Amino acid sequence: MKGSPRQRPLSIAGLTRFSTSKESTAMAYAYVVGQITIKDETKWARYRDQVPATIAPWDAEIVFRGKQAAVLAGANPHxxxxxxxxxxxxxxxxxxxxxxxxxxxxxxxxxxxxxxxxYEA
Structure with missing residues (x-):
């Protein structure tokens, strides 16, 4: 479409969004990705519950937490x-x-x- 900003795909941890060329000149976000194998559910819950307070001073947010549904290519042990x-x-x-x-x-x-x-994106 004429006059619309050019878009390019950004893929982060399997999620894709489109950014305009104007966005690509702006400061990039950083994404911290944790791949996890839980050994102790009780200790993990204590740890997980404390993390949000540690990221708040940096204006960070948890985008998502999830469980692996399938490995589509390669191997991922977590x-x-x-x-x-x-x-x-x-x-x-x-x-x-x-x-x-x-x-x-x-x-x-x-x-x-x-x-x-x-990762930077």
């Missing part, structure tokens, strides 16, 4: 996932390095095997 959106990669790095989140890491390690990765 049945659970969480995706957290931060306003920037710097905010994600600062959150992860914060004393509030660092204090939760021992509980997380007891509760689950977690692979945390960060």
């Amino acid at each position: 049945p659970d996932i969480v995706v957290i959106r931060f306003p920037s990669m710097r905010a994600a790095d600062e959150w992860h390095a914060s004393s509030q989140y660092q204090a939760l890491i021992p509980l997380r390690q007891e509760a689950a095997d977690v692979v945390l990765t960060a």
